[in-house]
Amino acid sequence: MRELEKLLKPLANRRRLALLKYLKTHRNATVGQLADGIKLSFKATSKHLAVLRVADIVEAEQKGVVVDYSLASTLPSITKSIINII
Numbered sequence: 648m649r650e651l652e653k654l655l656k657p658l659a660n661r662r663r664l665a666l667l668k669y670l671k672t673h674r675n676a677t678v679g680q681l682a683d684g685i686k687l688s689f690k691a692t693s694k695h696l697a698v699l700r701v702a703d704i705v706e707a708e709q710k711g712v713v714v715d716y717s718l719a720s721t722l723p724s725i726t727k728s729i730i731n732i733i
Contacts, residue, residue: 651725657702658729662687663695667718668733670705675717 657663665685670676676684682692696716699705704726708715718730 654702654723654726657698657704658726660695660698662691663699664733666692666695666699667704667730670716670718671730671733675708675715677713677715681716 658667662685665687666681669681669684673680673684678689678692678696681687681696682689685692687695696705696707700707703719704722705716706719708717722730
Protein backbone atom coordinates (compact mmCIF):
# COMPACT_ATOMS: atom_id res chain seq x y z
CA MET A 648 0.00 0.00 0.00
CA ARG A 649 2.88 2.35 0.77
CA GLU A 650 4.35 1.81 -2.71
CA LEU A 651 1.05 2.79 -4.29
CA GLU A 652 0.90 5.94 -2.16
CA LYS A 653 4.47 6.77 -3.18
CA LEU A 654 3.48 6.51 -6.85
CA LEU A 655 0.18 8.36 -6.63
CA LYS A 656 0.99 11.24 -4.26
CA PRO A 657 3.14 13.18 -6.77
CA LEU A 658 0.35 12.81 -9.32
CA ALA A 659 -2.31 14.21 -6.99
CA ASN A 660 -1.77 17.81 -8.08
CA ARG A 661 -3.33 19.59 -11.06
CA ARG A 662 -0.16 21.56 -11.86
CA ARG A 663 1.99 18.42 -11.95
CA LEU A 664 -0.62 16.71 -14.12
CA ALA A 665 -0.50 19.71 -16.46
CA LEU A 666 3.29 19.39 -16.65
CA LEU A 667 2.99 15.71 -17.50
CA LYS A 668 0.37 16.44 -20.14
CA TYR A 669 2.67 19.05 -21.70
CA LEU A 670 5.60 16.62 -21.72
CA LYS A 671 3.39 13.88 -23.15
CA THR A 672 2.56 16.17 -26.08
CA HIS A 673 5.94 17.89 -26.58
CA ARG A 674 8.28 15.00 -25.58
CA ASN A 675 10.78 17.33 -23.85
CA ALA A 676 10.97 20.91 -22.68
CA THR A 677 12.94 23.32 -20.53
CA VAL A 678 11.58 24.78 -17.31
CA GLY A 679 10.85 28.04 -19.11
CA GLN A 680 8.92 26.30 -21.88
CA LEU A 681 6.94 24.29 -19.35
CA ALA A 682 6.21 27.37 -17.23
CA ASP A 683 4.96 29.28 -20.29
CA GLY A 684 3.03 26.26 -21.54
CA ILE A 685 1.00 25.80 -18.37
CA LYS A 686 0.95 29.47 -17.30
CA LEU A 687 2.90 29.02 -14.05
CA SER A 688 5.89 30.85 -12.62
CA PHE A 689 9.39 29.55 -13.32
CA LYS A 690 10.01 28.97 -9.60
CA ALA A 691 6.77 27.04 -9.02
CA THR A 692 7.36 24.98 -12.15
CA SER A 693 10.86 24.08 -10.93
CA LYS A 694 9.47 22.95 -7.57
CA HIS A 695 6.84 20.73 -9.20
CA LEU A 696 9.46 19.23 -11.53
CA ALA A 697 11.64 18.44 -8.50
CA VAL A 698 8.76 16.46 -6.95
CA LEU A 699 8.27 14.56 -10.21
CA ARG A 700 12.01 13.88 -10.50
CA VAL A 701 12.25 12.47 -6.98
CA ALA A 702 9.34 10.17 -7.85
CA ASP A 703 11.17 9.07 -11.04
CA ILE A 704 8.31 10.27 -13.21
CA VAL A 705 10.37 12.76 -15.21
CA GLU A 706 14.00 12.76 -16.24
CA ALA A 707 16.32 15.73 -16.68
CA GLU A 708 19.17 16.04 -19.16
CA GLN A 709 21.70 18.85 -18.88
CA LYS A 710 22.45 20.46 -22.25
CA GLY A 711 24.98 23.20 -21.62
CA VAL A 712 23.29 25.72 -19.35
CA VAL A 713 19.81 24.38 -20.14
CA VAL A 714 18.07 21.38 -18.62
CA ASP A 715 15.64 19.42 -20.78
CA TYR A 716 12.86 17.52 -19.01
CA SER A 717 11.02 14.51 -20.39
CA LEU A 718 8.84 11.69 -19.15
CA ALA A 719 10.90 8.90 -17.60
CA SER A 720 11.70 6.10 -20.02
CA THR A 721 10.54 3.45 -17.55
CA LEU A 722 7.37 4.09 -15.60
CA PRO A 723 5.20 1.80 -13.48
CA SER A 724 2.08 0.69 -15.32
CA ILE A 725 -0.25 2.64 -13.02
CA THR A 726 1.70 5.84 -13.72
CA LYS A 727 1.58 5.15 -17.47
CA SER A 728 -2.17 4.64 -17.24
CA ILE A 729 -2.68 7.95 -15.48
CA ILE A 730 -0.50 9.79 -17.99
CA ASN A 731 -2.47 8.20 -20.85
CA ILE A 732 -5.72 9.48 -19.31
CA ILE A 733 -4.61 13.12 -19.10
